[in-house]
Amino acid sequence: MRCPHCEVAELVSDNRNVPYTFQGKTTTIPAVSGKFCPACGEAVFEAAESIRLSAAMLALNENPDSPSTARAARA
Numbered sequence: 001m002r003c004p005h006c007e008v009a010e011l012v013s014d015n016r017n018v019p020y021t022f023q024g025k026t027t028t029i030p031a032v033s034g035k036f037c038p039a040c041g042e043a044v045f046e047a048a049e050s051i052r053l054s055a056a057m058l059a060l061n062e063n064p065d066s067p068s069t070a071r072a073a074r075a
């Protein structure tokens, strides 16, 4: 599958830690499986992973300072 963003490279299936920044705080959401573009860095996630990512981001948005939230995001 060619990258929908840059249309230069083929996307590569991988499992990566995805950084997420909210209000100046950056958290890493670990081990997200998706397809990544080696040329521009665009990432395409499957539906299940999108849901998991959204949930993790939402939890961080609601309570970015909570240690338990940070722990859950790293787990």
Ligand SMILES: [Zn+2]
Binding pocket: 003, 004, 005, 006, 007, 008, 009, 037, 038, 039, 040, 041, 042
């Ligand atoms: Zn690309």
